Amino acid sequence: MKTSKTAFIALLGAIMGQCVQQAAFCREIDLTSKWNDKIALENPHKGWYQHYFDNHINRYLAAKDSDLLEFPGMDHLYLRLSWAYLEPQEGQFNWQVIDKVIDKWTAKGLKISFRISCRETSTDRIEQQYATPKWVVEAGAKGEFWYKGKKTGPEGPWEPVYDDPVYLEKLENFLKAFAARYDGKPWLRYVDIGSIGDWGEGHTSSGSRTRYGYEQRKVHVDLYCKYFTKTQIVTSDDFVYTIEDLDDREKIHRYMLSKGITYRDDSILVNYYIGAYPDTFTVRSPEWFADVWRNKPTVLELEHYGGVRRLGNWTGKPDSSLAKYGKGKSGADFMRGAMEILHATYIGFHGYADVWLAENPELTIELLNRCGYWLFPHSVTVPDTLRPGRSYKMRLTWENRGVAPVYHPYILKVRMAGPKTADFEFEAGCQRWMPDPPQTVYPESYKLEVPPNLPPGTYALKIKLYSTEEARDVLLALDPELLDAERFYTVTSIVISAKQR
Incomplete structure (x- = not known):
């Protein structure tokens, strides 16, 4: 019976884990209404x-x-x-x-x-x-x-x-x-x-x-x-x-x-x-x-x-x-x-x-x-509510409307700004974002490890791409009104719940 009970608990845990993963993609924020293809984007390596x-x-x-x-x-x-x-x-x-x-x-x-x-x-x-x-x-x-x-x-x-x-x-x-x-x-x-x-x-x-x-x-x-x-x-x-x-x-x-x-x-x-x-x-x-x-x-x-x-x-x-x-x-x-x-x-x-x-x-x-690359984020998918000490997947969907690839690796910086600030860095995956066939989109997933001591509250979720090689931000084809003083784009808000005891 112990073996059977253990197996049942393991199966239940796996099912719940899958549910948590699915829940992590429960809210998709459309960014296409925030696109701006008229402003000059001065970016590295192009x-x-x-x-x-x-x-x-x-x-x-x-x-x-x-x-x-x-x-x-x-x-x-x-x-x-x-x-x-x-x-x-x-x-x-x-x-x-x-x-x-x-x-x-x-x-x-x-x-x-x-x-x-x-x-x-x-x-x-x-x-x-x-x-x-x-x-x-x-x-x-x-x-x-x-x-x-x-x-x-x-x-x-x-x-x-x-x-x-x-x-x-x-x-x-x-x-x-x-x-x-x-x-x-x-x-x-x-x-x-x-x-x-x-x-x-x-x-x-x-x-x-x-x-x-x-x-x-x-x-x-x-x-x-x-x-x-x-x-x-x-x-x-x-x-x-x-x-x-x-x-x-x-x-x-x-x-x-x-x-x-x-x-x-x-x-x-x-x-x-x-x-x-x-x-x-x-x-x-x-x-x-x-x-x-x-x-x-x-x-x-x-x-x-x-x-x-x-x-x-x-x-x-x-x-x-x-x-x-x-x-x-x-x-x-x-x-x-x-x-x-x-x-x-x-x-x-x-x-x-x-x-x-x-x-x-x-x-x-x-x-x-x-010329070169020209990057349009289509959407960001992230849960409404995150708990301290937990891991969640955030998904961003990208399109390159330039005429060439991104030849250099860039970093995706993610910031949760609220009662406190939590920063994350990931390899963006941008060298995979080819400009052809036209209108091809590239979904990329990034794992957010929410700090266990992050206080509860409402947080702005912000993103930007960054070239460590040139110490420069990589601007996106988004409304510049979304930019803060450190040139992060605010894409949505999330809630950090109270830590469970």
Whole structure:
């Protein structure tokens, strides 16, 4: 009889336990009525970037700090500058050129990314004409003066032979020193492979138009991977596309995937591309981005905004390429479409931030929210009444309406605020919240261990996501009126009952 009675009690306990678990999900609070998809959400690991040094020491600098600091969702400065500025003599480095920018803007909360180029097309400064430093030429590196397929003579921009042994030796020494100084810095978003091609884009269309294949490009990939072991490496899709042999294209693409390298598209709304690739919004190689975006962030770069406007391709002026081939779409539509195809986490343009924002204030916020992740909590499920010393499941249902995943782990912070305060932290599970298929929701359960000494009363239940890596809150697409002074969202109220004796 004892055994039978014990079994009965155990069975009864199991049934009651199931009932308690079911009761823990008895009240679902709908949060959809509290959504706000119009406000700018400035969040970590996503957003706008500004070309600051745009293949020239003087290009696209901000007239005043507020041009960048008040730009919604400005995440980082993209420093595109030639090697010659940083190593004017062999082994003598002028890091101050970029350090003064880094020190100033990282202190104000912005991040940094790099492309160090080895070939520019302007000649107004020695560092432009010889983007690969002149001392490399004098050391015996092979190269010629080229511009748009023609040799120019010594007045033109110099282009190295990108597989020349002397060039590669000096380049490796520079990359070793560059990475030793900057690799893995907490403010460094990514570094581009910039050592082949015009402006570091991987092609030579404005220079010799020499084709470089798999083996030659692999050397450059390996150099960056050898020294940048802690930083995301990015390359232009041109780096792959300009390989003539299709098998070698696929081979270098697969090789870079194996190394964890991701892509940027530098050609959105380039005039030629509007006619050539209108159905993909000037994205030429969507298949390569399709292979990386689920695991690595991708980057969108709009053509020089001033040039786009001048050619009539922003508004679709009569006789513009956009009017001819754009099927009634605007430049903004092309940028939206390109961002969707690329699944871009970081978005930018060549140009001045204040000019862009003055002309595109609503689009700036729209694209900021859609790039990367954009998180909407649908509901929270929690009991009306909780007892001290007991465990309960709280369930939150999430949707990611951005174009990309959350690539970094975030913490869910839960707070019960009433007669006393109880705080909880959980792994949010956010890296599982994929943006496709659209409208997919992700239920996540979190175990609340109610402190045994929590006094009875009515408590506000509050939540927020938090990036420990960046020490920043992750804002949600909820009404900002729900935010308290510590940027918790109040989602409902609960009752803590008196502790049973």
